[in-house]
Structure formats: structure tokens, C-alpha cells
Amino acid sequence: MIHATALTKTFTTGKRTVEAVRGLDLHVAAGEIVGFLGPNGAGKSTSLRMFTTLLKPTSGTATVAGYDLVAEPAEVRRRIGYVPQGNTVAPIAQVGEELELQARLYGMSRAEARDRVAETLRALDLTGVEARPAAALSGGQRRRVDLAMGLLHNPRLLFLDEPTTGLDPQSRANLWDHVRRLRDREGVTVFLTTHYLDEADALCDRILIIDHGRVVTEGTPADLKAELGPSATLDDVFLHVTGRELRESTAA
Amino acid sequence: MTALILARHYLRATYRSKLSVLFSAIQPIMFLVLFGPLFARSGVGSWDVLVPGLLVQLTLMSAGLAGFGIFIDQRFGVLERLRVTPAGRTALLLGRVLRDVVVLLVQAALLLAIGFVLGLRAPLAGLLLGLALLVVLAIGLASLSYAIALVMPDELFPPVASTAVVPLMLLSGALLPMSLAPPWLDVLSRLTPFRYVVEALRAFFAGSYGGAAVAWGMLAGLAFLVIGVALGTRVFHRENA
Ligand SMILES: Nc1ncnc2c1ncn2[C@@H]1O[C@H](COP(=O)(O)OP(=O)(O)O)[C@@H](O)[C@H]1O
Ligand SMILES: [Mg+2]
Numbered sequence: 001m002i003h004a005t006a007l008t009k010t011f012t013t014g015k016r017t018v019e020a021v022r023g024l025d026l027h028v029a030a031g032e033i034v035g036f037l038g039p040n041g042a043g044k045s046t047s048l049r050m051f052t053t054l055l056k057p058t059s060g061t062a063t064v065a066g067y068d069l070v071a072e073p074a075e076v077r078r079r080i081g082y083v084p085q086g087n088t089v090a091p092i093a094q095v096g097e098e099l100e101l102q103a104r105l106y107g108m109s110r111a112e113a114r115d116r117v118a119e120t121l122r123a124l125d126l127t128g129v130e131a132r133p134a135a136a137l138s139g140g141q142r143r144r145v146d147l148a149m150g151l152l153h154n155p156r157l158l159f160l161d162e163p164t165t166g167l168d169p170q171s172r173a174n175l176w177d178h179v180r181r182l183r184d185r186e187g188v189t190v191f192l193t194t195h196y197l198d199e200a201d202a203l204c205d206r207i208l209i210i211d212h213g214r215v216v217t218e219g220t221p222a223d224l225k226a227e228l229g230p231s232a233t234l235d236d237v238f239l240h241v242t243g244r245e246l247r248e249s250t251a252a
Numbered sequence: 253m254t255a256l257i258l259a260r261h262y263l264r265a266t267y268r269s270k271l272s273v274l275f276s277a278i279q280p281i282m283f284l285v286l287f288g289p290l291f292a293r294s295g296v297g298s299w300d301v302l303v304p305g306l307l308v309q310l311t312l313m314s315a316g317l318a319g320f321g322i323f324i325d326q327r328f329g330v331l332e333r334l335r336v337t338p339a340g341r342t343a344l345l346l347g348r349v350l351r352d353v354v355v356l357l358v359q360a361a362l363l364l365a366i367g368f369v370l371g372l373r374a375p376l377a378g379l380l381l382g383l384a385l386l387v388v389l390a391i392g393l394a395s396l397s398y399a400i401a402l403v404m405p406d407e408l409f410p411p412v413a414s415t416a417v418v419p420l421m422l423l424s425g426a427l428l429p430m431s432l433a434p435p436w437l438d439v440l441s442r443l444t445p446f447r448y449v450v451e452a453l454r455a456f457f458a459g460s461y462g463g464a465a466v467a468w469g470m471l472a473g474l475a476f477l478v479i480g481v482a483l484g485t486r487v488f489h490r491e492n493a
Contacts (some may be wrong), residue, residue, distance in 0.1 A: 078338045
């Protein structure tokens, strides 16, 4: 579903250059849930923004959902869903209208869009929020609206950037359930970033740990832990490969 | 098609905040009501000279400041959300511009209605041609406004844009005809496209449809449209816009 070779992204602002991603090689198979784990500033969001056609790679190549990122971005866009790290709806905007617009931009008719929005809201336990402005929703509801935006067109490949950051434990668990259901019932491939090691451990088939724009280690949660000894946790793995505690590195 | 879907969406939201439509038209309306009666008795000209100028002022304040509206969308990730859909980049721009044009037409109709109450008289054909030229100008202005808003640092655009429209409006001869200006001001004014549009509108309102003023006004309007849309499209096609 995702094949990237030597993908890099360098930002230049004035005289400063930041090598946000330096040579990313990765392969994600259909139906996998892959976690992209790393401290703040490691290059997770930048990678996702390249995979979702929002940023052009500085160098390297990638195919996403079967299409070349740079040559055929429109084909990629049709097939992927993306839930960014931040919001997707302005506070004063009406949730239902925004969702309907999003559905229509994927080619649905007005009637199809309305049905699909209702269906998606039901699946995410959001029925009744349509007529409300986003500002009137709780944090958890708002995050689920962001998720709904990425799911309306039934993408086969879903990118989630820190989907549960800032949510209470209950909402987090619900969101995990939903992601698992998407994969188990519909075979959706999920590529997600997270701060939470327990989330990666519980949800992902495979984990890539990224630091300073490079993948420093990868494997199944079990393999990564086994390498360090019988009682190791993912926290230990993280500390081992990045030299930092994840919570420390993200506290700032 | 995509542009129409977007325009309809934006218009729905605009309809909910009707007051904002009135608000961006308030300056020309105040000029019309509080300055118009003076102007009409000044001997310089009558309502059919002033109202065309105020319509161009309105276009500068309404379509010209359209870029203000994109910040919220940028800040709250709305722009990025639209950009991951297969919607064409040009459509993403034109959808907004279309909404701005409809808003401008509503505002212009309001301005004209008040003008008629105060004493404006102009032929229907002239009014319709004038509005058509305003639409051409507005498409260029709004596109340019979005392009500049996206390229400029966030904190700079609002003061720069709202300051820039003042000299542009004054140089267009919107409030007093540039025929009264000293040579240096006249030359400066000829360097802005808005002067030609104001003069074409005045010709239209006077029932004259074939003269040089009309030709220059249409040329300036169309040139502005082409440049504005070209720049706007370029910026919307860039990454990160
Ligand atoms: N648009 C940008 N312009 C300049 N630098 C950026 C931009 N986006 C991200 N960066 C920098 O790139 C690095 C990686 O950022 P990011 O991908 O957001 O990290 P993460 O999502 O892992 O926290 C950081 O140093 C960040 O400051
Ligand atoms: Mg990030």
C-alpha cells in the first residue's frame, strides 16, 4: 500500500534549513496497522504530509495506494483518508455542512453525501452533532469529526496523525476499537503516528521508530521487546533506540 | 462543478452571518448617505458620477479584502483538509471567488437601491453592464487577495491589505473625478487599473456604451482578471497553500 524509497524533505525558511525527513525507506502491506513512533520533531507529520500529497518530497520516490506520489497526486488523493494532527473544522463552522462538503468533493451526489455523512456519524457515535458548530463539541467529539472527515469516502488506506492525543482514556479506547474494526471488517490499511507507547503496543501489527528524520528500528511490538530481554516494555525499547524517554521528549 | 459545490457551501455559511455582508459594505454606504448629498450639490457631478466610484470602492473593500477569510481556514486545518481531496486546485480558488462575487452583487444591489432613493437615475442597460464589469474586476481582485494572503505572513496581511485599498480607492477617482487632479496625481492615478473601471462605469451610467472610456475600462478589468486568476491559481497549486 505504501512503498517509499529514500524519501527526504528539507525545509528552507530564510537562511535556516531543517532536514525534517532524511532518507525514509518503508513498505506497508495491505491490511496492516503500522505505527509510526517518535519524539516531537522526529519527522512523523512531515512524512505523513508527503504520503498524503500535501508536501512534495525534496528527493526520493514513493507510491501510495498504487500511484506515484509526485506524478499522480490526484489518484492518490482519491484513495486515501487523512486525519491530520490538528483540527479540520473551524470553530464557527457547522459540522454537518462541512462533512457534506467533504463527501461531495469526493464525487458523491447531494443525496449520497447526506446518507454517507449520517452513516459515518452513526458509526462514530456522533449522531446529533450535524447542526452544531464545531466549537460546541467536546474534544473527543471534535476528534471523531476529524476522523469522520477522513472516512467519508471509504478509503482503503488511512493516515492518522496522533489521532488520540489530548483525548481522555475512554475516548482513546473507543477510537482504538474503531480503527481495529475498520481493519478487521473492511480490510483498511492504517498508518498512524502516536506518542503513546501503549497505543502502539495495543493497536499496531508493526512499529517503526523514527528519530531525527530516520527510521531507527522497526518490528512487531513483541519482537522489539524481545530483543531487549524478557521483561522489556516498549518504553525500554524507545529509550534504547533514541536515548530519550518518550514522555520527556514530548513534554515540551 | 467542484467550484459550484464549494461556492454553495460558502454561501450557506455566509447566509448564516448576514451581518458580515452588510459590514464589508458599510463604508461605501456611509459615503453614499453622508457624503453623497454634499457631492450632488457641489457642482462637480451628480449621483451618476458618485455611485460608480462607490461601487469600485465597494469592490475594493469587499472582494479586495476577501483574503481575510482564508486565515481561519488555514489556521484550523480546513485548507489542508480540502487539499487532500481530489478537488482541483483551481476549483478550490474559484469556489471562494464565486462566493465573493455573489456577495458583492448583493452589496452592489443594496448600494444602488439606496442610491435610487437618494436620486440616482441611470438606464437599466448601463446598470447591468456596470455590474458585469464589476464582476470582472471582483474576480481578479479576490483571486489576487487570496494569493497575497497565502504568501504573506499572517500578521502582515490584514494591516497591509486594509491600508492598501485606501490609496487605490482615492487614486481611482472614486470620490471626485480625476479630471480635477493636478498632473502628477493624474499620472499616478492612470497607473492603477481602478481608474479606468470607474470611468467606464460612469460612461455606462450616463448611457454611453461605445466610447474610449468603456473600451479602456473593459480592457483594464479583463487584464486584471487574467493576472489575478493566474497568480491565484499558481499559489493554490503550490504545496502548503
Ligand atoms: N513547514 C515547515 N517549515 C519549516 N520547518 C518545518 C515545517 N514543518 C515541520 N518542520 C520541522 O521539521 C521537523 C519535523 O517536524 P514534524 O514532522 O512535524 O515532527 P513530528 O510530527 O514528528 O513531531 C521539526 O524540526 C519541525 O520544526
Ligand atoms: Mg507531528
